[in-house]
Amino acid sequence: MTAPTPLIAGNWKMNGDAASIDEARSVAAQLGGKEVRVAICPPATLIERMSRALAGTAVIVGAQDCHCDETGAFTGDISAEMLADAGARLVILGHSERRAGYGETDELVSHKVAAALRAGLEPIVCVGETLEQRKAGNALAVVTGQVRGSLPSELAGKAWSVAYEPVWAIGTGLTPTISEIEEMHTAIRATLRELFGAEGDSPPILYGGSVKPANAAQILHAAEVGGALVGGASLEAEDFLGIIRAL
Ligand code: PGA
Numbered sequence: 235m236t237a238p239t240p241l242i243a244g245n246w247k248m249n250g251d252a253a254s255i256d257e258a259r260s261v262a263a264q265l266g267g268k269e270v271r272v273a274i275c276p277p278a279t280l281i282e283r284m285s286r287a288l289a290g291t292a293v294i295v296g297a298q299d300c301h302c303d304e305t306g307a308f309t310g311d312i313s314a315e316m317l318a319d320a321g322a323r324l325v326i327l328g329h330s331e332r333r334a335g336y337g338e339t340d341e342l343v344s345h346k347v348a349a350a351l352r353a354g355l356e357p358i359v360c361v362g363e364t365l366e367q368r369k370a371g372n373a374l375a376v377v378t379g380q381v382r383g384s385l386p387s388e389l390a391g392k393a394w395s396v397a398y399e400p401v402w403a404i405g406t407g408l409t410p411t412i413s414e415i416e417e418m419h420t421a422i423r424a425t426l427r428e429l430f431g432a433e434g435d436s437p438p439i440l441y442g443g444s445v446k447p448a449n450a451a452q453i454l455h456a457a458e459v460g461g462a463l464v465g466g467a468s469l470e471a472e473d474f475l476g477i478i479r480a481l
Contacts, residue, residue, distance in 0.1 A: 240270045241271045244273065245463055246280075250277055262288050273295070281317060282321055300314040358395050360397045397440040445463075
């Protein structure tokens with residue numbers, strides 16, 4: 235089984251305006267010929283403009299969340315079909331900031347993943363433990379439980395990935411040790427094989443949480459790490475390119 239093509243995705247969160255599209259253009263212009271897929275997930279307001287700006291380049295534009303339904307009376311929400319219509323090809327789902335801030339459960343995330351697939355979007359499904367859960371020795375159980383609960387059977391045969399993002403490492407400058415990352419990614423891989431059989435080898439397992447140019451090489455070359463989900467360091471082209479080049 236050949237390793238999945240690595241994916242490095244930038245999660246801009248609630249950052250960026252029209253002028254920031256230049257950063258995305260700059261990433262696209264300087265991508266080398268590496269065996270890597272690169273995505274940028276800007277706020278929904280920029281998806282259409284960024285998709286136009288990056289048309290014909292190797293950078294994939296993605297979204298950060300979607301609603302489960304296709305249309306309806308859901309003020310403020312955006313469906314997967316609308317994101318695809320705006321030019322998104324990929325969507326981050328179940329990010330810890332949505333799980334914690336909006337009460338998103340594994341069950342809801344699983345429905346959102348199914349909605350993304352219905353619209354032809356490639357889901358990046360996020361999982362990760364809190365510091366309390368890690369300190370209590372429950373990190374593996376929590377994360378593999380989230381993997382089981384958040385991945386619907388509709389994923390079989392589709393392109394998707396999982397992102398392991400320890401909540402305590404997001405935006406803090408803290409990261410797990412390489413052996414903690416490898417232990418978790420290996421446990422996630424074993425769970426994917428249980429759920430999807432041999433196909434469970436295909437989805438890349440991304441690491442996310444304080445990935446920077448300085449620590450990217452070590453993290454990206456760890457066992458079972460198939461790429462990165464990058465927050466803060468994806469906002470500026472130079473930093474994001476530094477991470478991509480570390481692969
Ligand atoms: P960070 O965020 O790289 O700023 O830690 C990662 C994420 O939340 O996806």
